[in-house]
Amino acid sequence: MDTDSGATVESWRLDKPVALAVIFGAAGILLPLFTIREHRLDGGTGLSVLSASVPYSVLLAVCILVPAVIILVRTNAKIRAGLLAGTGSVLIVLPWLLAGILGSRELLELELDLGRVAPAGGFWFLTLSGMILVSEFSRRVQGWTGTLLVAAILLCVFAMFRLGLLEDIAFIREYRVREQRFLSEVIAHLRIAAMAVGSAVLVGVPAGIVSYRYRVVRKPVFSVVSGLQTIPSLALFGLMIAPLAFLSQRYPFLRQLGIRGVGNAPAIIALFLYSLLPILRNTYTSLSVIDPAVIEAGKGMGMTQKQLLFMLEIPVALPIILSGIRVASVQTIGNTTVAALIGAGGLGNFVFQGLGQASPDLIVMGVIPIVVLAIVIDRVFAFFIGRVIPGARNVE
Amino acid sequence: MIEFDRVVKYYGTHRALDGVSFTVPDGCVTVLIGPSGCGKSTSLKLVNRLLEPDDGYVRVNGRPVKSFAVEELRRGIGYVIQSAGLLPHMTVQDNIGLVPRLLGRDKAWRRARARDLLDLIGLDPHAYARKYPSQLSGGEAQRVGVARALAADPPILLMDEPFGAVDPLNRETLQNEFISLQRKLKKTVIFVTHDLDEAVRVADRIVLLQDGLVIQEAAPEELLGRPSNAFARDFVGTDRALKRLGRFSVSDYMSHDTRRVGTKDHASVPVDATLREALSRILAIPSDEISVIDAQNRTLGSISLEAIRRAGCGGESS
Structure with a gap:
């Protein structure tokens, strides 16, 4: 896994992801970290971290200089990974704290009771920079150390939120207004995605097995399924409306099951x-x-067709099958957002409301939990796939 | 006993086996050998019914293999293939315990059996039982493949180029281990190879095949000494007399008179070596005789060029 241990004989190569993170981080310091808005639809005035707080600027600058030094100087791979994890975490967590604390202080000084702090370019660039560094760390370490770090970062931000440090941030304001609906929309979002992926597993895995066992059905199955993939998602949602509306008109029992032209179905x-x-x-x-x-060995030992499938073929194939489900799950969490357009619930509701009201804060409020859900689901799958890869448990 | 009775097998229109008949006696290693495409692997797979013949019979102990339920038949026959074919998602001990598992043996029995077999094939059970196939070297994987084939203690063992994927040095070690294992276990073995040296080393009997026909069925000494036609002569090569010496042991042809051994050089040959090795050593020294030693370096006697020559001519002259 570790390609860096032989660094002394390797010629120097530019570590592109880390370099990108450094550039983004520098941009994050220079650009406005957040804007102070008098009210919800105010354009606001930007404030960079440099003009807001010198000590914090220095701290952020250090977190960007360290990866820059890592690029230029050869160090021990372990130390390097540790530094990436440390700086990356700070770059993700600190902007939230700064927007919360410095933003609130600014609002107080300007005596803006209804004002809000909206994260701006600098905030997002710093976050992006931190995310690149954390993912570089995850790539370089084995096992679930990477997952642990991501969990720690998420917990850290959540703790700040629970402690009330983030209340003046614009999308937290938006959240407070919709607190009642938020959890139910998260659940709706997950339910829609889980039902879609769950049924896709129930159909897709057997279809894959049948296509493998009986080569004649492979072509038709694959052309239908690949064909579906070429329809733009928005169009596919729209195309569902007419036939389902017709069916539910025609067969009332379908309506009782909740199947209509619009909505979840x-x-x-x-x-x-x-x-x-x-x-x-x-x-x-x-x-x-x-x-x-x-497979020949399995047959030669006297496995029946059924034993061959369940004791040999499926277990051997399992890690790759699970990666397919992982890709489908992450992709579906994102796509479920669009489902709000045809009246299904989910976090997409906030996004489209925000679009309708020209309120970027509301859009961001909808998007952040979607991203978090996608990351969490991705990590959970990574963990389980790691467990089923043969030998993964006792390879050090 | 396994019998092939006028067996015919087609691949499409190609006649892979053209009426093959031979017998495999119990407790011996019968090697099927021939150039690629001669039908040796095809013949092997007819025994455990990975392939079915188009005509003729394959019988095990007088009973046609067709009359067995195919899974039952296979579970009763050990099967070793070239690349070992270990199941990558199972540990070494689970791989070894696979056929017993199919036969309904419980876990404790399978674990104990796996450990015994690892011992038998010379791998430390503590170190290897829980390893995965990806953590084994080629030679280790192949040994585990043999252990797996032996797990249910089948009377018959089919080995399809079992050491073909192993480097030459390891191959010889594996061959020697197999020979001593077979001495203990006395299985009825069909062993497919295209390597004549390997065949000469492990075989009790050799069946030479060409284009789906049996050319010669004989003991290795006889095949090397009296190849039955031009193809067989070609196949065993111009150094067949030399190869044949590889079948004879120094201990059978040496003189036990220790006084005759010269003292001017320290060349010697181990008592368990073959005449081929003894000849090679004699050719390297300026004498016609070389001392024979045991594992403790004690001189037991000597062997002469003359004795080797007599052994070598034995087959050809008669």
């Missing part, structure tokens, strides 16, 4: 169709690439 069906391809393709591919010698 068309959203789940569309998202299900989208999730099929990664799951089907990974299942099929993972089975096709099994070493034929292993």
Whole structure:
């Protein structure tokens, strides 16, 4: 895994991701960290961290200089990974704290009771820079150290939120107004995505197995599923409306099941169709690439067709099948946002409300939990896939 | 006993086996050998019914293999293939315990059996039982493949170029281990290879195949000494007399008279070496005789060029 241990003989190469993080970080310091707005729709005046607080500017500058030095100077791979983790975490967490504390102080000085602090370019650049460094760290360490760090960062931000340090940040304001609906929309979002991916697993995995076992059905199955993938997602949601509306008109029992032209049903069906391809393709591919010698050995030892499938083929293919489900899940969490357009619930509601009201704060409020959900789900899958890879448990 | 009775096998229109008949006696290693495409692997796979013949019979102990339930048949026959074919998601001990598991043996029994077999094939059970196949070297994986084939103690063992993917040095070690293992276990083995040296080393009997026909079925000494036609003569090569010496042990042809051994050089040959090795050593010294020593370096006697020559001519002259 670790390519850096032989660094002394390697010639120097530019570590591109880290370099990018340094550039983004520098931009983050120079650009306005947040804007102070008098009210919800005010354009506001920007404030960079340099003009707000010298000590914090220095701290951020250090967090950007350290990765810059890492690029230029050869160090021990472990120390390097540790420094990436440390600086990356600070670059993600600190902007929240600064927006919360410095922003509040500014509002107080300007005596803006209804004012709010909206994160601006600097905030996002610093976050991006930190995320790159953290993901570089995750790439360089084994096991779930990376997952632990991500969890720690999320917990840290959540703790600041619970302690009331972030109340003046614009999208937290938006959140407070909608606190009642927020949790139910998160649950709705997850439910829609889970039902879509769940049914895609129930259909896609068996379809992949059947395509592998019976080569004749492979072509038709794959052309249908790949064809579906080419329809733009927005169009697919729209296309669901007419036939489902017709069906629910025609068959009242469907209406009783909650299947109508708009709402959850068309959203789940569309998202299900989208999730099929990664799951089907990974299942099929993972089975096709099994070493034929292993299958011959299984047969030669007297496995029945069923034993061959459940004791050999599926277990061997499992890590790749799970990666397909992982891709489908992360992708579906994002796509579920669009489902709000056709009346399904979920966090997309906030995003489209925000678009309607020209309120970027509200949009951001909807997008942040979507991103967090996607990251958490991705990490959970990474953990489980790591567990099922043969030998992963006792390779040091 | 395994019998091939006028077996015919087609691949499409290609006649891979063209009426093959031979017998595999119990407790011996029968090597199927021949150039690629001669039908040796095809023949092997007919025994455990990975392939079915188009005509003729394959019988095990007089009973046609067709009459067995295919899974039952396979579980009763050990099968070793070239790249070991270990299941990558199972530990070494679970791989070894696979056939017993299919036969309904419980976990404790399988674990104990796996440990015994690891011992038998010379891998430390503590170090290897819980390893995964990806953590093994080629030679280790191949040993585990043999242990797996032996797990349910089948009377028959099919080995399809079992050491073909191992480097030459390790291959010889594995061959020697296999020979001493077979001495203990006395399985009925069909062993497929295209390597004549390997065949000569491990075989009790050799079946030479060409284009789906049996050319010669004989003991290795006989095949090397009296190849039955031009193809067989070609196949065993111009150094067949030399290869044949590899079948004979120094201990059978040496003189036990220790006085005759010269003292001017320190060249010697181990008592368990083959005549081929003894000849090679004699050719390197300016004498016609070389002393024979045991594992403790004690001189037991000597072997002469003359004795080796007599052994070598034995097959050809008669």
